[in-house]
Amino acid sequence: MTGTTGTAPSKDHGTTGPTGTALGAPAERREGRQKVTGAARYAAEYALPGRAHAWPVPAAVARGRVTGVDTSAALALPGVLAVLTPGDAAGLAAPEDGTLAVLRSADVPHRGWCVALAVAETPETARAAARAVRVTYGTEAHHVDLTEDAPGGYEPDEVAGGPGRVEHGDPEAAFAAADVRVDVTYRVPPLHNHPMEPHATTAHWEGDRLTVYTSSQGGTTVRATLAQLFRLPEERITVVAEHVGGGFGSKGTPRPDVVLAALAARHTGRPVTLAYPRRLLPTVVGHRAPTVQRLRLGAGTDGRLTALLHEVTTHTSHVREFVEYAAVVSRVMYATPALLSTHRVVPLDVPSPSWMRAPGEAPGMYALESAVDELADALGTDPVELRVRNEPRREPGSGKPFSSRHVVECLREGARRFGWAGRDPRPGVRREGPLLVGTGVAAATYPFQVAPSTATAEARPDGTFVVRVNAADIGTGARTVLAQIAADALGVPLERVRTEVGHSDLPPAPLAGGSCGTASWGWAVHEACARLAAHPEEGPTVHADTTGEADADSPYARHAFGAHFAEVAVDTVTGEVRVRRLLGVFAAGRILNARTARSQFTGAMVMGLGMALTEHSTLDPAFGDFPESDLASYHVPVHADVPDIEADWLDEDDTHLNPMGSKGIGEIGIVGTAAALGNAVHHATGIRFRELPLTPDRILARLLCEG
Amino acid sequence: MTSAHQPGHHSEVTLRVNGKPHTLRVDHRRVLLDLLREELDLTGSKKGCDHGQCGACTVLVDGRRVNSCLLLAVALDGSEITTVEGLGGDGDEPHPLQRAFLDRDALQCGYCTPGQLCSALGMLAEAAAGHPSHVTDPAAPSGPPVPLDRTEIRERMSGNLCRCGAYPRIVEAIEDVI
Ligand code: FES
Ligand code: FES
Numbered sequence: 001m002t003g004t005t006g007t008a009p010s011k012d013h014g015t016t017g018p019t020g021t022a023l024g025a026p027a028e029r030r031e032g033r034q035k036v037t038g039a040a041r042y043a044a045e046y047a048l049p050g051r052a053h054a055w056p057v058p059a060a061v062a063r064g065r066v067t068g069v070d071t072s073a074a075l076a077l078p079g080v081l082a083v084l085t086p087g088d089a090a091g092l093a094a095p096e097d098g099t100l101a102v103l104r105s106a107d108v109p110h111r112g113w114c115v116a117l118a119v120a121e122t123p124e125t126a127r128a129a130a131r132a133v134r135v136t137y138g139t140e141a142h143h144v145d146l147t148e149d150a151p152g153g154y155e156p157d158e159v160a161g162g163p164g165r166v167e168h169g170d171p172e173a174a175f176a177a178a179d180v181r182v183d184v185t186y187r188v189p190p191l192h193n194h195p196m197e198p199h200a201t202t203a204h205w206e207g208d209r210l211t212v213y214t215s216s217q218g219g220t221t222v223r224a225t226l227a228q229l230f231r232l233p234e235e236r237i238t239v240v241a242e243h244v245g246g247g248f249g250s251k252g253t254p255r256p257d258v259v260l261a262a263l264a265a266r267h268t269g270r271p272v273t274l275a276y277p278r279r280l281l282p283t284v285v286g287h288r289a290p291t292v293q294r295l296r297l298g299a300g301t302d303g304r305l306t307a308l309l310h311e312v313t314t315h316t317s318h319v320r321e322f323v324e325y326a327a328v329v330s331r332v333m334y335a336t337p338a339l340l341s342t343h344r345v346v347p348l349d350v351p352s353p354s355w356m357r358a359p360g361e362a363p364g365m366y367a368l369e370s371a372v373d374e375l376a377d378a379l380g381t382d383p384v385e386l387r388v389r390n391e392p393r394r395e396p397g398s399g400k401p402f403s404s405r406h407v408v409e410c411l412r413e414g415a416r417r418f419g420w421a422g423r424d425p426r427p428g429v430r431r432e433g434p435l436l437v438g439t440g441v442a443a444a445t446y447p448f449q450v451a452p453s454t455a456t457a458e459a460r461p462d463g464t465f466v467v468r469v470n471a472a473d474i475g476t477g478a479r480t481v482l483a484q485i486a487a488d489a490l491g492v493p494l495e496r497v498r499t500e501v502g503h504s505d506l507p508p509a510p511l512a513g514g515s516c517g518t519a520s521w522g523w524a525v526h527e528a529c530a531r532l533a534a535h536p537e538e539g540p541t542v543h544a545d546t547t548g549e550a551d552a553d554s555p556y557a558r559h560a561f562g563a564h565f566a567e568v569a570v571d572t573v574t575g576e577v578r579v580r581r582l583l584g585v586f587a588a589g590r591i592l593n594a595r596t597a598r599s600q601f602t603g604a605m606v607m608g609l610g611m612a613l614t615e616h617s618t619l620d621p622a623f624g625d626f627p628e629s630d631l632a633s634y635h636v637p638v639h640a641d642v643p644d645i646e647a648d649w650l651d652e653d654d655t656h657l658n659p660m661g662s663k664g665i666g667e668i669g670i671v672g673t674a675a676a677l678g679n680a681v682h683h684a685t686g687i688r689f690r691e692l693p694l695t696p697d698r699i700l701a702r703l704l705c706e707g
Numbered sequence: 708m709t710s711a712h713q714p715g716h717h718s719e720v721t722l723r724v725n726g727k728p729h730t731l732r733v734d735h736r737r738v739l740l741d742l743l744r745e746e747l748d749l750t751g752s753k754k755g756c757d758h759g760q761c762g763a764c765t766v767l768v769d770g771r772r773v774n775s776c777l778l779l780a781v782a783l784d785g786s787e788i789t790t791v792e793g794l795g796g797d798g799d800e801p802h803p804l805q806r807a808f809l810d811r812d813a814l815q816c817g818y819c820t821p822g823q824l825c826s827a828l829g830m831l832a833e834a835a836a837g838h839p840s841h842v843t844d845p846a847a848p849s850g851p852p853v854p855l856d857r858t859e860i861r862e863r864m865s866g867n868l869c870r871c872g873a874y875p876r877i878v879e880a881i882e883d884v885i
Contacts, residue, residue: 028809035817036805036824038751038791045750123745124736196755196763196818196870245753245818246870278756475816475871595812599873603815606872631760631868638865642874644857 015494022487022494023660026595029477030499031243040243043215044200048271051202052081054264055126057116057133058280059108062142062624063349066106066115070134074118079125081268083133084117089263092229098319099284099352100229102256103263108137109319110351111625112283114256119264119272142349144619146315148185148292153313153346159325160360160447166331166397169338171296174307178298182374186295186367187691188326190617190626191288192281192634193356197245199285200275201261210265211238214258217247217472218511223504225254226262239504244474248607249355250285251474252513279630286354287617287626289314289324291363295371298338303381303389305336310368313344317352321345324353326364331397332445332559333368334390341397349624355513357607358667361446362674366611366692369442369675374688377427383441383679384411384420395557403556403656406587407443410563413650414441414585418565428686435569437580438684444562444586444672448519448663451510452547455524457486457532459539464496467529470506471521476666477596478517484592485522485660489529507543515560515664518592519657523550526659556656560588560663564605564676570684575700577613577681579643582673586649589663601647601669608673610637616693720784724749725793731780739775739783740764743790751791751821755868762867765822765829766790772829774866791821794828804828807880815871823867827881830863831855855885 015025034040059066071083089103102114118129143150156164175181201214210230216222219239227234244251261274276284291314298307310330316322327341356362376383388408394401415421423439424430430437455469467486471478483497490497500506510520528544535542567581584605591597614635617628628634647669654661674692682688687702721730724747731746740757743749743766755763757776764775767789794802804824807813814820834853839845842862843853853859860878869877 029812029814031817032809032812032814033801035814035820036791036808037795037801038749038821040817041750042753042818044754045744047745047748047750122734122737123741124734128736194870196761196816196868197753198755244816246816248870275754278758278760475814477815596815599812599815599871599876602875603872606874607870630758631756632758636868636870637872637874638868639861639874639878640865642861642872645875 022484023592024590024594025484027480027484027494027593029596030479030483031473042197042243042245043202043213044273044275046202046213048202048204051271051273052119052121052268053123053126054117054119054261054272054274055130056114056260056276056280057118057130057135058283059111059113059115060135061108061137061139062111062144064108064137064139066108066135067138068136069116073134074129074132077125077129077132079121080129081119081121081270083129084264084267086115088267093231095229097253100254100256100259102259110283110317110349111623112280112351114260114284117260117264119268142624144348144350144624145621146290146292146313146346146348148313150346153344156321156323156343156345159323159343160328162328165342167340171307171309171338171340174338175296175298175309178306179301180299180375180378182297182371182378184295184371184374184690186293186370188291188363188366189692190290190619191356191611191615192617193248193250193285194631194634194636195246195248195250198276198278198281199251199255199257200273201258202271202273203261203265204271205265208232209236210262212258212262213240215244215251216241216254217244217251217474217513219472219502219504220470220508221511222254222258226258229259230262240502241472242502244472247474248357249359249513252355252511255285282626282629283351286352288356288359289316289322289353291324291326293326293367295367297371297375299375299379303379303386305334305390307338308334308336309340311342313346315346315348315350315353317350318347319352322353324363325360326367328360329364329368329445332395333443335392335396339396350619351625357604358446358670361671362611365442365444365671366674369672370678373440373679373682382425384415387411387443398557400555400557403558404652404654405561406650406652407561407563409650410561410585410587411443414563414565414583418583420565427683430684434573435571436684437569438680438682439565439567440676440679440683442564442672442675442679444564444668446515446560446664446668446671448558448560448657449514449516450519450523450550450658451516452545452550453509453520453524454507454543454545455521455528456507456541456543457528458541459532459536464498465490465492466498466500467525468500468506469521469525470504470509471501471517472512473501474512476512476517476600477593478512480596481518481593482521482525485525486529489526490533515666519662519664520550522660522662523658554656558657560586560668562586562668562672564672566676566680568677568680568684570681570699572703575696575703577694577699579609579677581643582609582645584647584669586668587652588649588665588668589652589654589657590661591649591651592660592662597665598647600665602645604667604669605645605647605673606637606642608670609642609677611670611692612674612677613693614641616695718781720781722783722786722788724788725790733780735779735781737780739778739780742780743775749790749792753818753821755818762826763819763822765826765867767825767829770832772826791824794824804880804884807883811876811880811883813873813876813880815873819867819869823869823877826864826867
């Protein structure tokens with residue numbers, strides 16, 4: 001066994017961290033016991049009296065209009081309560097997010113769009129009714145093929161809060177004049193979030209009061225959206241998201257399930273649960289948009305970059321613009337006098353893309369870090385040293401100084417632990433019987449983001465404290481880490497703090513997304529608790545609101561960084577790539593809970609492994625949606641794919657972030673994983689694969705021709 | 708086919724679930740997972756795909772692990788079912804494997820967790836009974852218990868997906884109770 005195991009003390013569930021307070025301690029997650037005993041309830045599991053079940057009918061055409069819906073056979077089934085059809089939501093206000101405009105009109109913007117909803121006494125009857133609905137369509141020609149020169153593409157004005165295009169110097173001329181040039185195109189296919197809990201909502205009306213139990217990364221936004229759509233004051237809406245079975249971006253904002261369930265509940269006068277069937281999820285909850293990325297790197301013979309051009313082509317739907325901002329990473333990573341980072345987005349008749357773990361950064365760093373590896377090869381320079389040599393003093397895109405940047409330290413520490421020194425750079429020479437073995441490295445980056453939040457802290461007469469914030473615990477351990485932040489600010493033992501999250505009666509808070517949840521909620525919790533500790537007379541309950549502070553402009557470029565190291569064995573007989581070792585070393589500010597942080601880092605690395613080796617979706621040109629729509633055809637990594645994974649971190653002391661000094665940790669683990677694995681496959685085989693995933697069919701085909 | 712949906716397509720079955728007998732009139736279309744979740748309010752067994760592709764619904768039927776979303780309840784008359792809710796002993800004590808999952812942080816969102824737990828217990832029993840897996844040495848004698856190293860555990864647990872990627876910790880937790 002060549003694998004190494006994680007370094008955090010696995011079985012220590014202490015409640016005191018390195019500084020002697022609760023912060024940083026590997027505290028056990030608070031809802032863990034409920035989750036291992038089956039007591040934790042998720043959105044579809046609120047069996048309210050009289051509850052009915054809904055089942056969607058997906059559009060069978062890629063573009064057109066519904067010309068007729070025959071519900072008679074469905075309604076004739078015993079136990080069917082209703083079939084909602086286009087127009088039944090016409091009375092709702094128009095949503096800002098077009099993906100929520102379900103059943104408003106007869107238009108079909110893409111295949112899989114919900115065109116009817118059956119509601120019945122049982123899930124079996126609802127499913128049968130949905131199948132019995134007969135829909136006729138007027139169809140129009142559709143286009144779902146993404147090519148670099150697809151017509152209708154445009155450069156977006158804004159991506160990820162910055163411009164769509166950044167250009168410094170004269171990149172074309174600088175590239176043409178470079179001593180050493182790499183000009184390569186990388187491709188990432190559409191990818192699916194597939195959290196294990198499908199998107200689900202149980203909705204219930206009492207008069208004009210609406211309660212939804214929903215699987216969401218941000219209940220505050222769900223409430224605001226429902227209030228706008230149903231024209232209700234927010235006080236009449238309650239949103240409960242106590243346990244959320246993962247989201248990875250796909251539950252970041254409300255998705256059609258919550259609108260449809262509320263609509264069906266109002267229509268039938270019954271509580272209604274809509275648990276979206278797995279196979280239908282890819283078309284309605286968002287996906288990672290495919291990218292075609294051209295990278296041009298020019299360098300002097302000393303290995304210093306003289307030009308970096310990163311041009312991304314991606315698709316969006318006609319429903320809503322979403323840009324997979326993969327070129328943004330090139331504004332952060334390397335010093336270069338001439339930089340081009342730009343996007344071109346092509347609206348197609350595809351399901352709407354949306355956030356998937358590290359949108360932009362994950363595919364962008366796959367391409368950039370693979371191209372850097374190609375440059376290292378061309379120069380004959382060690383890939384770790386090449387990265388170190390191109391370390392920028394200021395952020396290349398903005399010119400701002402970094403609040404903290406320890407990517408070189410991550411690379412050095414990772415190299416030390418991995419045993420990188422003395423690596424034979426020659427590709428394709430390490431044979432073990434039928435196997436070819438190789439190692440690879442890649443850097444990682446993810447922006448520090450933070451949003452205003454509110455929170456309260458209450459001192460109870462018995463000496464305990466309660467902190468309240470409408471945070472979402474999607475598996476990050478938010479309850480636990482917020483209690484640690486509170487205990488630290490209050491100066492009390494962790495056991496004396498209780499956290500309440502996941503309910504819209506609690507103080508409003510931003511979503512668990514963009515790796516900004518803990519930073520945002522924690523800031524408000526910290527402020528409330530610090531004030532309560534300093535001025536107990538303000539109590540028993542202190543309310544904090546970080547508006548104006550958390551969203552203030554920073555003079556610093558703020559990002560987390562990391563380095564990934566991978567070892568793979570490529571089977572020359574089957575074409576299979578097996579991962580032997582995977583190591584991630586991260587610099588993400590102060591780590592607030594060593595145990596749950598490690599789980600997030602390694603979990604994201606598993607998702608990166610899937611992106612590199614197993615996960616593959618396509619858009620069917622004839623039908624217009626994803627053939628790989630279920631978990632049998634879309635391969636998320638399984639136990640057997642995943643070796644021992646080591647994730648660790650360097651502590652950073654960064655005072656330009658928030659009172660805890662923490663950066664986000666939920667996404668950076670995925671960012672460099674695919675490139676590290678791809679680079680290792682090149683080192684093993686001597687062949688550059690520039691399209692993910694690296695599945696046996698692709699590997700074997702080229703090994704046979706070129707190996 | 709609509710004929711299968713007409714009333715009258717129900718039968719009475721008796722199941723023992725976590726030691727308690729239940730006699731129910733079930734819709735012939737109803738799978739064990741929905742019976743547990745919708746009729747017995749045992750929502751610990753999760754529905755991740757409803758198609759036998761994820762393992763979130765894994766329970767033990769007569770001691771063997773199964774995907775409960777693939778078993779028609781009507782065919783299970785007389786069966787003994789154990790769900791995640793029935794793993795702990797009397798009182799408050801969790802099963803040692805549940806404790807190990809907490810100790811190792813072998814879960815994040817928790818949605819795959821009940822299935823992982825039930826699957827692991829079924830898997831341990833299979834190995835103890837000498838069932839080989841794809842990675843068991845073909846030359847090993849059949850009959851005696853199969854020793855479980857990490858490769859064996861991973862192979863045998865591969866029907867249980869975890870999108871949060873808790874796999875390394877789940878394997879450690881299982882090793883803790885071997
Ligand atoms: S729900 Fe049964 S295997 Fe997925
Ligand atoms: S813990 Fe979330 S899917 Fe396994």
